[in-house]
Amino acid sequence: MHVPDGFINAPVSAATAVVAAGAMAVSLRGARRELGSERAAPLAGLVAAFIFAVQMLNFPVAGGTSGHLLGGALAAILVGPYTGVLCVSVVLLMQAILFADGGLTALGVNITCMAIVTTVVAYALFRGLVKVLPRARLSVIAASFVAALVSVPASAVAFTLIYAIGGTSDVSIGKVATAMVGVHILIGLGEAVITALTVGAVLSVRPDLVYGAHGLEQKLKLRVNGELVDAPDAEPAPDPAAATRSRRPIWIVGLVTSLLLAGFVSFYASADPDGLERVATDHGIAEQAEEHGAADSPLADYGVKDVEDARISGGLAGVIGVGLTVVAGTGVFWVVRRRRSDEMSDTAPPANTHSDTDV
Structure with a gap:
């Protein structure tokens, strides 16, 4: 659903860039709280790299049309909504600058539709569902499915509204809206399956790493005078092993999975145009559509320049993309979390240097 240059006029493109910049500034502040510790930065960078990899896997939907993951719901549920906006934004920046995917002047439109709208809609719906569903892992997975499903046509509606204001061609908005929402509901089903499977996989091995599952533990019930009541919260026992539990194994597994998806599985992705391309055609x-400003990039169109073999060219481009995205994402989130630590240090009261020998 990457919008190319030329679809939206300059004033509206500039306005969406301002909206995107403002949302990213807010997300930078919110992400400092969500990341918790500097050790969370590599995990958030991995989520961005995984989204990049899965976005290369276009899947067929109907009538010669394909779709791919947007990733807003997945990122929000795994690492939090503010961090999720930044994850998808990092992916979109890498794709636009290095791979000529999504226009440079349309970057604000793409971040607004694919990062902000999907994340906000998905996480709001997800939180509403987990509050009314039983406290169980299956509920988290079910809520992830529904949130991801709804987030994709919501993004299509956002694009349609932007096009209604700043579209550069004289096309019936009613027809565009019907076509965009219709095909993206189908794409949303694929998004929902990918999101639910990924969230379920992480829940099965490290539920503590799923941001959206925090605080959903089942409370212990006690029978008092014949009635079941919640047991009072107990002070957790110190567990040094749990406190230092490494995230390295899941990070390695996630990175290897991302590299395999982008480097090998992507060769078998559908070559059909995605939902927006089909509607636009x-x-x-x-x-x-205008020629991309980075059309001469050595990685343009997800291939390595001067590498003749399509399989090798696409695979190398995918591996490079995953590597650059995980490095860029981890760096961004490390800086964000570091600034939070510095602010807390600056506002902390000075240590008491008074000793028993002072008079």
Whole structure:
């Protein structure tokens, strides 16, 4: 659903860039709380790299159309909504600058539709569902499925509204809306399956790493005078092993999985146009697309320049993309968390240097 240059006029593109910049500034502050510790930065960087890899795996939906993961719901549930916005934004920046995927002037539109709208809608719906569903892992997975499903057509609606204001071609907005929402509901089903399976996989091995599952433990019940009541919260016993439990194994597994998906599985992805491309072609919008400013990039169109073999070229581009995204994402989140630590140090009261020998 990457919007190319030329679909949206300059004033509206600039306005969405301001919206995107403002949302990212807010997300930077919110992410400092969500990350918790500097050790969470590599995990957030991994989530960005995983989204990059899975976005290369277009899956067929209907009528010669394909779809791919947007990732807002997945990122929000795994690492939190503020960090999730940043994760998807990092992916979109890497794709636009290095791979000529999504216009440079349309970057604000893409971040607004694919990072902000999907994350906000998905996480709001997810939190509402987990509050009314039983406290269980299955409920988290079910809520993830529904949230991801709804987030994709919500993104399509956002694009349609932006196009209604700043579209560069004279096309019936009603037709665009119907086509966009219709095909993205189907794509949303694929998004929902990928999101639910990924969240379920992480829950099965490290539920403590799923941000959206925090605080959902089943409370102990006691029978008092014939009635079941919640047991009072007990002070947790010190567990040095749990406190130092390494995230390295799951990080390694996640990175290897991302590299395999981008480097090998992506070769078998559907070559059909995605939902936005199909709608743009069918309704004459595609004629307004402009040449990408990074069209001469050595990684443009997810291939390595001068490598003739398509399988090797695409695989190398995918591996490079995953590597660069995990490095860039981890760096961004490390800086964000580091600034939080510095602020807390600056505001902390000075240590008491008074000793028993002072008079």
